[in-house]
Amino acid sequence: MAQKLEKITARDVDFAKWYTDVVKNAKLMEYGQVKGTMILKPNGFALWESMQNYLDKEFKTLGVQNVYFPLLIPESLFKKEKEHVEGFAPELATVTMVGDKELSEKLYIRPTSEVLVADFLVNEIKSYRDLPIKYNQWVSVLRWEKTTRPFLRSSEFLWQEGHTFHSTPSEAKKLTLDILEIYKKFVQDVLLIPVLTGQKTDHEKFAGAKETYTMESIMYDGQALQSGTSHYFDNNFSKAFNIKFQNSNQKEEFAYSTSWGVSTRLIGALIMTHGDDNGLIIPSKIAPKQITIITVNNSEEVVKKGNELLNSLKNIYRTTIDISDKSFGYKMAESEVEGTPLRIEVGPRDLAEGHVVISDRISNNKTKVMFNEVVSKIKELLDEYDKNLRLRAWENFESKQFSANTFDEYKKIIQDTPGFVEVPFCGEISCEDDIKKKSSTVSRCIKDFNTKNNEVCFNCNSQAKLHTYFARAY
Amino acid sequence: MAQKLEKITARDVDFAKWYTDVVKNAKLMEYGQVKGTMILKPNGFALWESMQNYLDKEFKTLGVQNVYFPLLIPESLFKKEKEHVEGFAPELATVTMVGDKELSEKLYIRPTSEVLVADFLVNEIKSYRDLPIKYNQWVSVLRWEKTTRPFLRSSEFLWQEGHTFHSTPSEAKKLTLDILEIYKKFVQDVLLIPVLTGQKTDHEKFAGAKETYTMESIMYDGQALQSGTSHYFDNNFSKAFNIKFQNSNQKEEFAYSTSWGVSTRLIGALIMTHGDDNGLIIPSKIAPKQITIITVNNSEEVVKKGNELLNSLKNIYRTTIDISDKSFGYKMAESEVEGTPLRIEVGPRDLAEGHVVISDRISNNKTKVMFNEVVSKIKELLDEYDKNLRLRAWENFESKQFSANTFDEYKKIIQDTPGFVEVPFCGEISCEDDIKKKSSTVSRCIKDFNTKNNEVCFNCNSQAKLHTYFARAY
Missing domain, CATH: 3.30.110.30 (C-terminal domain of ProRS)
Structure with missing residues (x-):
């Protein structure tokens, strides 16, 4: 398995086939046994983990707190908000039994958690002092899909779902847009994916929302990808669930709410924005591995030098070393298809000459760098790499x-x-x-x-x- | 809601009631709509998040990689390992429908993921070069329980489940014990909960395992709590799923596997080990808030001083400030019931005298500390606090x-x-x-x-x- 890399279809020949070839060869995911589900392999999950780390910090600057709501939603609860249930009904996976016993009420696996949050908050919100409430959870959700594609559309996917409640419409609306701004900044500055942001039409807005704001990217093939959404509900959910608070004038009022999410779909956006005919290309800020050191052989001096380099770099950059007995060519191809920004090659000849060879994943140019200059050169090469990646993505964006x-x-x-x-x-x-x-x-x-x-x-x-x-x- | 704290039953009067009173008053969780499920509120989830952060780093030092396996397991897959299915069958939540359509095969919500991992790895493991494989996932699992208690036993709970495969029994066995050691170190040194570790008897070992190792703590009331387990499967799962590899002598062999997990149960252990009649007590290393600054009133000078203190502390300690219009007494009671290690009080009289008042959650002694000595004093007070907490826990442990x-x-x-x-x-x-x-x-x-x-x-x-x-x- 690990000793063989399959050929990747050219992007311009068959983009859909190219996409699945890259996903497989970069070892991002494998199909699950249940139709439309995904196994996120270490390389795929590491990307999601990088995204989580970045976004979670940003959410927290807005006072968002992480929580966990249960996986299962009773049928009766789901039916409280009419538009919402109509939007999701056909896609709901339904638990009807435990062991060999029938349940008295159907339970749905969450497709999203608005109703759970709203139902819980009825008893939590009494006064304006209890507001705002800003929750987020990192979970998987399930929406049964007829046609599925890795990361882009799957029956089960990982995402974050934020849910906030406020005492004024303007505060809720501001939060909706602040989150959209966090998403945009992340996607443009970290993932280096250009996006359009704006409101959805009535036809396209979220089931139950008053306004939906979206972030839309354009892929290499010219197709758009919705990459994140932020919904302003006004007091729709609060009315359906009777979430009232006493405002500072001692009057009862319905609370104003929002919800917002991005998902593992962003991994799909990343692949289709930056990838090329040799595989995945990952921007340096989000790359789980920024540098891979590969050794030409496993001689004692070469491995020693490789580990020396690893030790000098690993506290500054996410660096790994491959000193396995795989062939040098295989190691090169693997680092390339996985989209690692920089590759450092260490061989006996380089050692004799006092340098290593560094190449980046876009240009593939090989630069000879003296041992004592590696650390400073890396920064320069990564900056150049991100600059080129960004340039290419924006050129494609403008041209479409x-x-x-x-x-x-x-x-x-x-x-x-x-x-x-x-x-x-x-x-x-x-x-x-x-x-x-x-x-x-x-x-x-x-x-x-x-x-x-x-x-x-x-x-x-x-x-x-x-x-x-x-x-x-x- | 937030303006009222309920009375906590005394520990020695009714320990079970005391436990649920603390859980509620410390705002850790609320019951979900579906029987036996939990909503983890911000305070509860923050504890879990602290635990995740610590353990995740430790797992990674052993080369463990995070992954995500699907939520649903087809019935046919689950039945491949006989002991395993018998152990879990009566507790399995079963999806039989999507929308209004019956599914052709029953799907179980994962109670644990051994079978998913094993089934996936059949195609991934060919050679000894592909081993070891060390996976972990942070997810929720579902096991329908008849009697449930917050954190201790719930139908759905959050945990991490590690799954590793190895080319030799000794390597697999070593990993099983290395993980147990990580668990023990974490629970004893960070959570300050003393534990016994050792093997389970045949009666108590995990369904399908050859050997189960466990970590057992003793609660204030003298009842034991299983706080984490690590299982060595030998090649049982590999035989059931036909996971073979070619060893370095070109011979085919079944792989050797392990699995291991800790769950939100650790939150229950924390409560019942350290809590007292005034509520939760959290060791400083795991405390989401290590220090709460509370202001006696909201005058400009007091709030200014409070924020000054916050700014001088927040980069060193997890510090929050409560400048809300809640009463001083309420703020004190809240910080106490939530178990925050240190509380700093700032009032007009203190300001005039150039000091603040710091008290710790165990002794409740009030120490006057001059403004410029706060940072250095905090370290001393936290060390003392943890020392006392540990002492008390070990004394209880020895006496039982x-x-x-x-x-x-x-x-x-x-x-x-x-x-x-x-x-x-x-x-x-x-x-x-x-x-x-x-x-x-x-x-x-x-x-x-x-x-x-x-x-x-x-x-x-x-x-x-x-x-x-x-x-x-x-």
């Missing part, structure tokens, strides 16, 4: 922005040069249904509400109310 | 060790002065069944195998094979 004024123009663009297409749009659910039926696409996010008088919807020709991005999407 | 040679002696001890009772024991499953029936107790762990000729079992009078600790247990 289009606009259209009619449905025919729109359709031609998404067929010939897929990407984000800005259009004037009426915003009606029925019109978006019609677009979906005709093109299998829906809106990604609203650009602005600044339409001119007499500017017409690209599809139905009624007055346009907004400018929206449409795209093919994962 | 007994020995008996006959069943009558044994029964009298567990009725009158519950604790660990060392007995000579035959080790037979049938004899332990009999003891269980007569006394509702089972063995906790084996002390040694050094019995003398003619030393007889305390229950059945046949030749004793081992010295074992028996106890009432949670």
